[in-house]
Amino acid sequence: MAGDEGVRCDLHGHLLIVTIDRPRVRNAVDGPTAAALHAAMDRIDGDRSIFAAILTGAGGTFCAGADLKAAARDGQSGAVTDRGPFGLCRRPPLKPLIAAVEGHAVGGGFEMALACDLIVAAEDARFALPEVGRNLVALGGGLLRLPRRLPYALAAEMALTGGMVAAAPLHRHGLVNRLSGPGGALAAARVLAGDMLANGPTALAATLAILRRAGGGMDDDAWQEQRRLATPALTARDRAEGLRAFIEKRSPRWQGE
Template identity: 35%
Template structure:
């Protein structure tokens, strides 16, 4: 029987986009279908004015994601075999869908919360690094393991790691290639919360809900300023911050927030 279950589940509720990697039997490894679908999902997240924040997780309780599928995606990336079937054909037409799918160089600035329900390894860890706020199961591990397979973590980790954790920690993660525990990830600042497995989604969802109370443009411009200015000299960084502040100040939401406060009522943000 042909498996017709989509490799990505996508749902929108209350300003939150719920994105679930849906191959639990394969430890949510990135298949060509999953990556093509993820690119479509992120495009919709960027364009849908009702979405304020995305919540990303993996199906099941064993893995957030184990990274690229070594039987399909990696051979197609390395061009060691021809594509077979619709999804492999679509993926092979643009192999950079791997990078866009796992949030390497994402061009939209809506916040992304990760609910790390299980092990996040190789490309799965790289995808986590592309998110903004991270809630991790106490039973999970995270590791940039590519060097153990003769590969390198080219999905964003070699740039992001040293910007997110201290240099020595970043080098150990990248060069040793061994997963670290949730508690170690918390100690080095790689994740925001470590909670029991059955609380991961609830805590992540509550964080996403609290984020969604903010004005859409203010949220996006805040993230944009922080991402684009990261690592730049102060003068250049402040220029980006000032431009984002100016852009947001011109929005209707920037007027609605103070007005609602003065009128002692909840603000009604429209994203305009």
């Protein structure tokens, strides 16, 4: 079944495959796309015939994060719903969700992958939180989840430099569950989903709830505190300069204010 706002949902038995389908902008998420992702997550929770889901991107890439051109035009990304940024980052579905990553998962795209329970990635996939390069702050849960999924030093290097990291080292450190050949992430994710779907669906959901709680799930206090800490950067003149530099395809001229 095709979505109306850059998101496709295809049901395969008890597995729903959710595809971000905006390849012209590397699957960057704007407001309507976030709303469509939110609706897909609601469908996963509300449809008793769906036991698990996969999130992926069309056109050989996962997601480039927020649509910064839309953000510069509208003054904000608009990619926030009741489920949080990008339609799922604060409150993902209550059933197992696998990210199938090809190409780049950067910024909010990486945060969406981190919001999933499992990650399958092609060997040539790349991950990054590049927000600091535009004087932005990754507020889609990446700064909360990344240090829980990686050694602190590696998480800090990714977040503070904004640099790209290949799938292989992230696999070695346990962030990526399984690697596939290029172009094979979705197929490998379907195999992983099949391993889960052989089990009882209500037991899967209960087990997932316990795992998330034991792993330190995201609570309201953590989300509110990160917003408070990020406010000086979000209200700085350098934030507007970072967005202008992105649109104009030049290096930012930082003022430290």
